[in-house]
Amino acid sequence: MLNGAQILICEDEPFIALHLATSVEDAGGKVIGPAASIAEAFSLLDSTEVVGAILDVHLIDGDITPIAERLLASSIPMVVQTGVGLPDGLKSREPAIPVLSKPVLPLRLIEILAGALSK
Template sequence: MSKSVLIVEDDPLIAMDMEDFFESKNYDILGPAFNVADALNLLKDNQPDCATLDYNLGKETSVPIADILYNSNVPFVFVTGRMAEIKRENDLPSAPVLTKPVHYTEILAHFD
């Protein structure tokens, strides 16, 4: 049985690259979601086994998605190009944070 991963990434090229990587590792893909609304819509009908969340989604952050995943015990990682933007005390201090550019195997290491 394959695992599913929710991909939340506002850069279409990175999202496609992540999708290709996870598919090559036999993951079913939810998304990619490019914003919070898209991700929340996907989560209404699906619970992924894990998720990768771009922290900064333009004018919003992925924290609302992280809250739902955290409360559902779904492992996830934040991925960001701007580490300084993450306010650790407010944004789930236990969540792993990886800095772009990231090797996707680093993300995978948090799920296996």
């Protein structure tokens, strides 16, 4: 499904991050991360090319707005999983970002992301 695509995972809950990583690998993707913080995500983005991302809204050092803005500036598709929705500023600027409410099956996130990657 992901055909070797390098997918950034941003998730601060270790169990969820592991489950997402395993699911991405099972779908044929290569996991970049998981990153539990904005700083870690930026470090990964600085050193590795990614073609898609799965993001949790809240990381240990803040919300994902700066990460999402960087991905959007590079036209990198993303899907967001959250229990609270997108941060207001990001939601008003980019309402088309796919957002799924937790709990969500990782396969559903991957299906949506794979669809975006194939466009």
